[in-house]
Amino acid sequence: MPVTNWRHVKSVSLGLLIRVASFTVIFALLGMVVQMMVVAAPIFAASTLERIDAPDEGRDTPVSRTESRDADLTRRTYWVSKGGWQLKGTPGNPWLWVHDQTAVRLNVSELPSDFSIAQLVGHQRGLAVLVGNTLEHFHFSQPISINDVPAVERVKTVVMGSDIVALAGHPRLAVVALATSLSEIQVVDFRNPDTNLRIQVDVAIDRIVWESPSLIRALTSSGDPLLFAFRATDIGGDWRRLLSPIQYEGYPSEEYLWLPLPSAQAAEPKFSVVPLVFGTLKAALLALLFSAPLSLGCAIYVGCFVSEAQRQRVRPAIDMLTAFPTVVLGAIGLFWLAPRFGEFLSALIGIIALFPILAGLGVFVVRGLGWRWVRHDALDDWPLRLLPLVLLVIALGATAGLSGAARLPGGSLEAYLLSTGLSISYFNSLLVGIVLGLAITPTIFSIAEEAIHAVPRNMAAGALALGSTPWQSYRDVVQPLALPGMIAAIMVGFGRAAGETMILIMLSGNTGIMDLSIFEGLRSVSASLALELPEAPKTSSHYQVLFAMGLLLFGLTFIVNTVAEIIRARVRMRVRGL
């Protein structure tokens, strides 16, 4: 029958369509991972050097004339200007710092006098010196006051296989190009000593020059220049530079630094993701510190002690906290909390310290006075009945905290903390933690409450029938079964906090410092992504590093959520068996 057939065709095709649509979810997840991997992958690519016939037009800005002249003083006198000091050296003689105005001359014992060639490297922040067959890389550090002599420090030593006839320092990076007596062009990357780039040519080479950060021009005796393209990411193909501390040129020691857009145009961008990951974890852990007691307390009460009908009312009421989007919470933190952070903090400390004592006491007083406000046999509307008490306790706690702070030496908490040598920044981690904690409370509550509620009621009832108090029946019967679920809830909350963006952008100060102090600011991975990605050029190392960081954040939340999900599934199985 044709009619039936059409109906079946329609059914089958609709079914097919639905099957195809269901693939979207998997596509979204896989697509996200693959896409981020594809974009991030080139950052890990090794540097390359190849001979070319003509330079790519417009690929790079050529090195400015003055700079190449500075870098050009081979075999004669070298100078570098650091805060009024000039460095002078001639092969065979000791190096000297000469002051501009006073003409004071100081020996530089750190630099070898028996060198043959020396070249400035990386925008005048370093010096490559050739002694025999050994290439030594020195850093200058910027003098602090005008009369200090800049310090010179040897960072790396590379032994070359053959004699070197020409040397040129990269205008931006700690990289030198050199020509050997065997007519070989070689690039040495001080950032990544494993880099081994060499090209054999058939003519003798007199001099080499960096035309632009990616183009080397070698001048031969016959006068014909040879061109070489040098391509390197800003981490020189060494992924460890993203994770380990590095002594950058001009810095006195090894440091973790996130400075993707350095102020000096030619300076080397610094991509250490460690401060950002540190900031993310710090903010998330602080948020948990505030959120866990609040949300787990709510979950215990709602999940275990109220009737089903009341539960259906209280759950949405707490979920209403999600009606405050994080951008609103961030704005509240920024405009209302941050300006009076000291008072807020002292009040909060008072509340947190007095809350358990006063609330517990309050219950006794209420019962002791014979008011049957709170009863074991009517647990449903405790929150409403306790509301005046909680208000009172909060008011008392805040007053106590504020007056306590006023009695501290200095007259306020901030002044006292400052006098103990702590520095408090306007945007600090504690503020982030408090507001972020508020944002993740509904998430943790909802999952933990489900875990507690999933424990069969008859088990708690059995404990009650045997004479235990409601709290005992919760603590000894329900909690052991619900604990894994509660831990899973905290993990999900942690993942949520780690990925939260708006609150962190608005309140963290976005300073990439690694400091355990809760009064310092921080910069998180998510805030970096949101702030820097729109500005980063599509092909830059910065863009690629940001995608790699996105992948990192994705991986972190993915692992946390998957583990939490496995825990929850196992708990569900176990509870179902009861």
Place this chain on the structure above:
Amino acid sequence: MGSNATIRRRRLSSSRYERIRSLAMIGLSASMVSTVLLIGSGLFVLLVASAGDWLFLSSGRLDEGVLDRLNDVFFAKPNLENGLTGLFPAIVGTFSLVMVMTLFVAPLGVATAIYLTEYARDTWYTKLIRISITNLAGVPAIIYGVFGLGFFVYGLGGQVDALFYAKRLPSPTFGTPGLLWAALTLALVNLPVVIVAVTEGLDALPNDLREASIALGATKSETVFNAVMPAALPSVFSGLILATARAAGEVSPLLLVGAVKFSPSLPLASRAPFIEFEQKFMHLGFQLFDAALFARLPPGGLGWVACIALILVLLIGVLNLIAVSLRTAILKRKTFENPF
């Protein structure tokens, strides 16, 4: 005798201690609920008070009537320097974003939910889908933004430009953040929300419904679309409204894929399809972020910030409320009325 008395006293005191402790501990956990409710309502009151004070009582411009002030706040030209006027384009931008997002998320989410509950058996494939859904729900929104920028804006947008707008290159048409890409990104963010809500609603329907329909000779798709879906419609709406509420408050992906501080025109057009898909748009949440981070707050700025925040909170709160009440209604109606 003496030892007996001690035992009794001990038992008594221990049971008394336990009762007191129980009261105190439950009181503590219950007061956590009160605290959360207090914080929520406190924040709301704070916003209402600040916004109301600025709108109606503020001493700054007493000569101006309340209606004038409201007119300024909503319909005047947006003030580029310090805000304080012209919220209307941002509201329109938020609404058009949410509408376009619903356009994408509704068919995909509902289809996936139907597939999971009505079509698929429990296989590795459905397991994979379920795992993907829970994981998608946990992925931070900013990661969606990163994906949206890389895949939609630079990837798809670049392709669209190369194919259809080659004349305008190198200035991009679709290869730049805009409404369409923002809506697609938010659709992905909210896909799990819709799927979970609709699946929940479909699961709550009794099997009799499907069996009766099949028994009457309906095909699979007729059963799904004529018998099951009408009954599950409230859950579909609840899921979509929840997604809408979340989309209205989600700002972090928009920082990457399309919201701007000031857009000279609304993303609406007088000819089909009536929405300028490639245009950048203003957004309430982004206005708040911008006021917070970049604008130097002028006198009255606090009230302005509270005003935007209040509109957002009210919008999301009302949407949430509708969704939640729909959902409780569905879950209550576990069985259908007996037709006999």
